[in-house]
Amino acid sequence: MKAGHPTTVWNRTASKAGQLVAEGARLAPTVGDALAAGPLTIICVTDYRAVYELLDASDAELDGRTPINLTSGDSAQAREAARWTEQRGARYLDGAVMAVPPAIGTAEAVILHSGPQTDFEAHRPTLEALGTVTHLGADHGLASxxxxxxxxxxxxxxxxxxxxxxxxxxxxxxxxxxxxxxxxxxxxxxxxxxxxxxxxxxxxxxxxxxxxxxxxxxxxxxxxxxxxxxxxxxxxxxxxxxxxxxxx
Ligand SMILES: NC(=O)c1ccc[n+]([C@@H]2O[C@H](COP(=O)([O-])OP(=O)(O)OC[C@H]3O[C@@H](n4cnc5c(N)ncnc54)[C@H](OP(=O)(O)O)[C@@H]3O)[C@@H](O)[C@H]2O)c1
Structure with missing residues (x-):
């Protein structure tokens, strides 16, 4: 948001998004609405089980979207999530955050990405607003x-x-x-x-x-x-x- 990107946010406990909404973010009422808000969706929740719970939501349309999953997990989970989302028409990138929350939005935040390079390059300028980003290779498991x-x-x-x-x-x-x-x-x-x-x-x-x-x-x-x-x-x-x- 500080870099000028129109941003839509969603969180299971909606009240936690209050500060971002006060600063200008749009609050999506559902996961599907959040996914529909723009071509790029960054997902960061506790674990991959939560990721599937979100994406399985009845109104979540993945076709033509690029979800970038920064949730921590292992390489097999990343590859499986790529397969699962690509089957539903998405262009999936996986990622790993090597930073604490206050560092996000500064060069100190190291954020690793893996998956198809063209998809990463398409969103690189946006992703760079979050930290120092690196693309490690096409294998979705590499970031983990x-x-x-x-x-x-x-x-x-x-x-x-x-x-x-x-x-x-x-x-x-x-x-x-x-x-x-x-x-x-x-x-x-x-x-x-x-x-x-x-x-x-x-x-x-x-x-x-x-x-x-x-x-x-x-x-x-x-x-x-x-x-x-x-x-x-x-x-x-x-x-x-x-x-x-x-x-x-
Ligand atoms: N914090 C760090 O320093 C740090 C550093 C590197 C990587 N990470 C990784 O980043 C990810 C998030 O960490 P965090 O520190 O933000 O954790 P957190 O503060 O515990 O937040 C967890 C988030 O996941 C959501 N969530 C959990 N289960 C869900 C479900 N079933 N459906 C929908 N939403 C669900 C929670 O929603 P509610 O608000 O509704 O509970 C909350 O937004 C983790 O994978 C973690 O390993 C964190």
Missing amino acids: LYDVAGLAMMWSVLNAWLQGTALLRTAGVDAVTYAPFARQIAAGVAEWLPGYAQQIDSGSFPAEASALETDVRAMEHLIEESEAVGVNAELPKLIEEFGRPGGD
């Missing part, structure tokens, strides 16, 4: 897969950070003091990714600077240290297990 890959990275880094803060706290070092060092390590590790990507894609994993056994011994050291000072050692134990011969 990138979303969870990003979460795997985020949660792994954050848990590793907590492991370090807990270890250092046992010697009276606070997290603020440790943070610049942790940041430097994380940035350094990030630099390795393109090189490792080539190894993964080529299926060739030469022992370069150090052999895996050396890293496993380092991980054992981390486990011993954690246990000695009473810090949870489950995360380093899991990583050490991956590094042992036969570990996955």
Whole structure:
């Protein structure tokens, strides 16, 4: 709306749309009315079950519409939703929001899209009003897969950070003091990714600077240290297990 797009809104609990309506949005009385309001419809509800409940509404006409579903789900759900809506004449794009609500409408909001590129390009200028948008490919499942890959990275880094803060706290070092060092390590590790990507894609994993056994011994050291000072050692134990011969 701030970017000047005439906007129609619908929410199951209509009162929650009150603020947007006060700011100039048109309130659709039904889902069908919302879909009919324009060629592009952005759907963002709790889960895919809710998406089907909405789109199955008796007056919802999908033919000729482009629903863009930003609801979180897995890749199979995205592909199935594409099949389901396309059977009803829609041009479906899936998507994933990697941002908190206050960031929406700013460049900080990373919004991933997947599905036919022509459909994405047709609506790109509108979608760009919501954040930094990326089209990942024609496979509708890609946005969900990138979303969870990003979460795997985020949660792994954050848990590793907590492991370090807990270890250092046992010697009276606070997290603020440790943070610049942790940041430097994380940035350094990030630099390795393109090189490792080539190894993964080529299926060739030469022992370069150090052999895996050396890293496993380092991980054992981390486990011993954690246990000695009473810090949870489950995360380093899991990583050490991956590094042992036969570990996955
Ligand atoms: N919030 C975040 O930071 C964030 C970040 C990234 C991605 N996401 C994703 O964005 C999606 C929405 O999240 P949210 O934070 O907006 O959740 P939320 O505040 O809990 O809102 C859920 C929305 O879904 C609607 N809904 C649920 N079941 C429905 C049904 N059966 N029929 C019709 N409407 C239904 C709710 O309507 P009522 O108002 O009537 O209950 C409400 O509008 C989720 O998939 C979430 O994973 C959220």
